[in-house]
Amino acid sequence: MSLAHRIIPCLDTDGERVVKGVNFVGLRDAGDPVALAARYNAEGADELVLLDIAASRDRRPTFLETIRRVAAELAIPLTAGGGIRTLEDGRAVVRAGADKVTVNTAAVERPALISELSREFGAQAVVLAIDAKRAGDHWDVMVRGGRESASRDAVEWARMGIAAGAGEILLTSVDRDGTQSGFDVTLTAAISRAVTVPVIASGGAKLPGHFVEIFLDGEADAALAASIFHDEVQSIRTLKEFLASSGVEVRLPC
Amino acid sequence: MKITILDYGAGNVPSVERALQRLGAESHRTTSPECISKAEALLLPGVGHYAALVRALDEKHLRAPLMDAIHRGVPFLGICLGLQVLFKSSEEASELRGLNLLPGIVSALPPNVKLPHMGWNQLEKKRESSLLAGIDAGAYFYFAHSYASLDSNDAAATCSHGAEFAAVVEQRNIFAVQFHPEKSGEPGARILQNFLRLAA
Numbered sequence: 325m326s327l328a329h330r331i332i333p334c335l336d337t338d339g340e341r342v343v344k345g346v347n348f349v350g351l352r353d354a355g356d357p358v359a360l361a362a363r364y365n366a367e368g369a370d371e372l373v374l375l376d377i378a379a380s381r382d383r384r385p386t387f388l389e390t391i392r393r394v395a396a397e398l399a400i401p402l403t404a405g406g407g408i409r410t411l412e413d414g415r416a417v418v419r420a421g422a423d424k425v426t427v428n429t430a431a432v433e434r435p436a437l438i439s440e441l442s443r444e445f446g447a448q449a450v451v452l453a454i455d456a457k458r459a460g461d462h463w464d465v466m467v468r469g470g471r472e473s474a475s476r477d478a479v480e481w482a483r484m485g486i487a488a489g490a491g492e493i494l495l496t497s498v499d500r501d502g503t504q505s506g507f508d509v510t511l512t513a514a515i516s517r518a519v520t521v522p523v524i525a526s527g528g529a530k531l532p533g534h535f536v537e538i539f540l541d542g543e544a545d546a547a548l549a550a551s552i553f554h555d556e557v558q559s560i561r562t563l564k565e566f567l568a569s570s571g572v573e574v575r576l577p578c
Numbered sequence: 579m580k581i582t583i584l585d586y587g588a589g590n591v592p593s594v595e596r597a598l599q600r601l602g603a604e605s606h607r608t609t610s611p612e613c614i615s616k617a618e619a620l621l622l623p624g625v626g627h628y629a630a631l632v633r634a635l636d637e638k639h640l641r642a643p644l645m646d647a648i649h650r651g652v653p654f655l656g657i658c659l660g661l662q663v664l665f666k667s668s669e670e671a672s673e674l675r676g677l678n679l680l681p682g683i684v685s686a687l688p689p690n691v692k693l694p695h696m697g698w699n700q701l702e703k704k705r706e707s708s709l710l711a712g713i714d715a716g717a718y719f720y721f722a723h724s725y726a727s728l729d730s731n732d733a734a735a736t737c738s739h740g741a742e743f744a745a746v747v748e749q750r751n752i753f754a755v756q757f758h759p760e761k762s763g764e765p766g767a768r769i770l771q772n773f774l775r776l777a778a
Contacts, residue, residue: 326699326738326739327695327697327698327699327739328697328698328699328718329697330697330698365763370697370698395592395593395596396596399597399600399760399761399762399763399764399766399767400720400761400762400763401720401722401758401761419592421592421593423590423593423625423722423761443627444626445625445626446625446626446627447694447724448625448694448696448722448723448724449625449626449722491694491696492694492696520689520692520693521692521693521694522692522694522696522697545692545696545697546697575698575718
């Protein structure tokens with residue numbers, strides 16, 4: 325009896341529709357977030373992440389409406405974010421029905437944002453998203469959708485973010501994202517060993533073996549993927565059965 | 579019967595409402611002492627900081643009517659912080675007093691494991707439990723917390739993460755769970771259904 329490893333589908337949206345792309349560019353439509361959320365909830369997803377990757381101010385009400393509609397379908401936790409810059413932005417997302425708020429670029433620019441959200445909603449509701457890219461012997465934090473370097477060491481930033489009040493790290497490998505060549509095990513293990521909070525690994529998943537690897541060698545507490553679930557390359561149910569047979573503790577759907 | 583939800587400003591009230599709606603139960607939120615006094619069944623949800631909940635109970639003058647209602651035998655369900663506040667106090671804010679309806683205090687989970695304890699975990703049943711009626715022994719529930727009642731002798735069921743802690747508490751009309759039934763899929767819905775039946 326112990327904490328199960330989590331499988332988390334991610335819905336990247338333009339506020340309203342699910343979109344997908346490789347290495348954060350070349351986006352195309354991948355479906356209706358409400359229908360996908362209902363499917364994942366039924367298939368045994370452990371949580372759902374809903375992101376507004378356009379994060380434009382004018383479209384914010386549309387995204388909040390999407391959160392409300394998605395949350396109505398779920399009997400599992402929902403994390404939402406994308407463009408969260410202020411405590412007020414975070415409040416709006418929580419009020420719309422999210423259990424956790426994820427922050428990224430704005431937190432790099434102003435780490436106090438993490439503390440503000442953590443004080444109001446608790447550390448368990450603040451997910452620090454870190455987009456990391458290999459730079460020589462370390463990993464650089466990337467911002468603005470993975471396009472710009474923040475000239476900051478990812479391991480250091482993870483530690484700082486937790487000290488500021490983040491209760492979980494959503495770690496995306498910019499090098500692996502969209503490549504379907506497997507999670508970045510080295511990066512994930514480095515961050516997971518450096519921090520005291522759960523780490524969600526993201527970027528590069530395709531095969532069931534990639535998930536086994538990231539849990540057993542990458543020391544991830546949860547693994548996130550998007551297009552392989554949307555396109556039904558992987559069903560969550562079959563993936564979890566494979567993980568269980570490989571000795572990874574998971575919550576098997578009924 | 580209508581469930582009265584104490585809405586002290588926690589983020590998860592809509593998810594609790596939706597979960598009750600799915601079961602066909604009527605609920606309404608309140609921050610009014612009068613509504614608590616008239617309640618047929620009470621639900622105290624909670625996420626966030628212990629201090630925020632205790633301060634809200636005092637600032638909104640909800641402590642006395644809540645205690646009266648529980649003493650009168652009104653069925654009560656506490657979720658997460660709503661369980662923790664039943665004890666005398668919590669290490670998360672040791673200067674504040676809890677409701678002191680259950681013996682012992684709430685402590686930090688040990689730092690030899692990743693915290694918060696976040697995700698799906700299983701229970702160990704310690705005695706007959708009305709809340710757990712009809713639920714498989716291996717069922718998983720969603721937890722998200724860093725503090726817990728480690729003195730779990732009176733618990734109906736426990737869970738372990740670094741240490742064993744109270745996961746389900748049942749005492750007369752007081753029911754409480756450390757996990758989030760409103761986020762725990764089918765078994766979570768069954769917990770809420772069982773409470774509705776007990777309260778009816």
